[in-house]
Amino acid sequence: MNAKSIRAAIVGSTGYGGVELIRLLQSHPYVTVTSVISSSSAGAPIAEGFPHLTEIRTDLLDGLDVELIRGKADVVFLATPHGVSMKLAPQFLDAGLKVIDLSGDFRLKSGEVYQQWYKHEPADPALVERAVYGLSEVYGDLVKQTDFVSNPGCFTTTSLLGLYPAVKAGWIDPNSIIIDAKSGVSGAGRGLNLSAHYSEINENFKAYKINRHQHTPEIEQVLSEAAGRPVVTTFTTHLVPMTRGIMATMYATLTEKRSDAELVELYRQFYEGRKFVRVRPAGHWPATKEVYGTNYCDIGFSVDERTGRLTIVSVTDNLVKGAAGQAIQNLNLLMDWDETLGLQFTPVYP
Numbered sequence: 001m002n003a004k005s006i007r008a009a010i011v012g013s014t015g016y017g018g019v020e021l022i023r024l025l026q027s028h029p030y031v032t033v034t035s036v037i038s039s040s041s042a043g044a045p046i047a048e049g050f051p052h053l054t055e056i057r058t059d060l061l062d063g064l065d066v067e068l069i070r071g072k073a074d075v076v077f078l079a080t081p082h083g084v085s086m087k088l089a090p091q092f093l094d095a096g097l098k099v100i101d102l103s104g105d106f107r108l109k110s111g112e113v114y115q116q117w118y119k120h121e122p123a124d125p126a127l128v129e130r131a132v133y134g135l136s137e138v139y140g141d142l143v144k145q146t147d148f149v150s151n152p153g154c155f156t157t158t159s160l161l162g163l164y165p166a167v168k169a170g171w172i173d174p175n176s177i178i179i180d181a182k183s184g185v186s187g188a189g190r191g192l193n194l195s196a197h198y199s200e201i202n203e204n205f206k207a208y209k210i211n212r213h214q215h216t217p218e219i220e221q222v223l224s225e226a227a228g229r230p231v232v233t234t235f236t237t238h239l240v241p242m243t244r245g246i247m248a249t250m251y252a253t254l255t256e257k258r259s260d261a262e263l264v265e266l267y268r269q270f271y272e273g274r275k276f277v278r279v280r281p282a283g284h285w286p287a288t289k290e291v292y293g294t295n296y297c298d299i300g301f302s303v304d305e306r307t308g309r310l311t312i313v314s315v316t317d318n319l320v321k322g323a324a325g326q327a328i329q330n331l332n333l334l335m336d337w338d339e340t341l342g343l344q345f346t347p348v349y350p
């Protein structure tokens with residue numbers, strides 16, 4: 001290995017996050033995917049289940065064998081469910097690999113809070129402490145110094161990128177924030193479940209996990225750090241009949257009178273030099289299609305002078321900036337490469 005060449009393994013390769021990692025990493029100049037791993041289909045060609053990968057991958061899926069992977073890879077992406085990642089991450093770290101985990105297992109610093117929201121025993125506290133929370137535009141400097149990244153949730157990324165600068169600057173009352181978020185169905189993963197059935201979601205629009213979504217404490221953890229005091233939020237998620245995309249529409253009370261133009265300026269300064277956050281001009285709000293298939297997060301604002309409230313609209317592609325794309329962005333940061341490597345796509349439109 002040299003600084004411009006790294007071998008990557010992907011665990012959970014037959015899930016949406018894993019398959020998206022395979023797609024995106026094809027365009028990465030310094031990364032070679034040397035192992036795609038499946039706990040359920042080892043020995044089968046990946047193109048058997050995913051014919052769109054026929055030209056890309058002719059090899060067979062590896063089994064979940066840490067010793068085997070240790071000989072083949074330098075970094076491992078865990079695109080595995082919560083509860084699974086907490087068992088795998090220590091094995092790969094002990095084997096000397098860098099680990100980027102896409103699950104919720106290492107995001108919450110309090111085991112008690114994890115237990116409360118995920119209804120599952122928390123991971124080893126020492127490992128949770130060691131993991132760097134990879135919201136790239138906010139904690140990129142910490143990501144550069146670690147070998148273990150905990151990638152943020154998709155709703156969380158979309159919401160936090162839209163809220164963080166205003167909370168940090170004290171321009172909005174953090175305890176007044178309401179987040180109204182919508183996701184495409186791929187956010188629920190590839191596994192079968194009733195709410196993803198065609199006739200359940202087609203021409204339908206539903207709220208779910210109201211006041212109990214597992215991304216609530218993750219959002220609050222980061223906003224509390226930004227505000228310098230405990231913050232609680234109201235966070236509501238909805239499922240919409242589309243495949244990819246998240247929109248978070250957020251409302252908060254301004255601490256003093258501000259204009260749209262001031263907000264745009266604050267956010268442009270905060271994200272200066274960070275190519276994946278695109279702040280819209282005043283009066284322009286983003287749509288999910290405008291980031292489709294890319295690592296962009298697009299943000300727009302509207303100050304309501306009548307109510308003294310600010311509305312923020314933030315959009316991402318849940319599988320890219322919300323998962324695989326941000327994971328690769330974090331690998332770029334961790335390797336001290338340009339953070340945009342392998343991620344320079346124009347959105348698919350229409």
Ligand SMILES: NC(=O)C1=CN([C@@H]2O[C@H](COP(=O)(O)OP(=O)(O)OC[C@H]3O[C@@H](n4cnc5c(N)ncnc54)[C@H](OP(=O)(O)O)[C@@H]3O)[C@@H](O)[C@H]2O)C=CC1
Nearest residue numbers: 012014015016017038039040079080081102103187189190
């Ligand atoms: N979908 C999204 O938009 C986002 C997902 N995430 C998180 O990323 C992770 C992956 O999500 P996603 O790809 O959508 O999920 P999927 O359900 O689509 O895929 C998860 C994969 O994990 C593997 N897996 C399941 N159980 C085990 C196990 N016991 N041991 C090893 N591997 C196992 C399976 O692959 P195989 O059978 O081949 O081993 C499965 O295909 C999850 O933690 C999710 O919460 C985060 C942000 C956004």
Ligand SMILES: CC(=O)N[C@@H](CCC(=O)OP(=O)(O)O)C(=O)O
Nearest residue numbers: 103104153154183184187188214
């Ligand atoms: C549409 C849908 O069901 N989305 C999932 C979020 C998936 C995800 O990002 O999960 P973790 O961040 O917790 O790993 C949900 O709302 O639970």
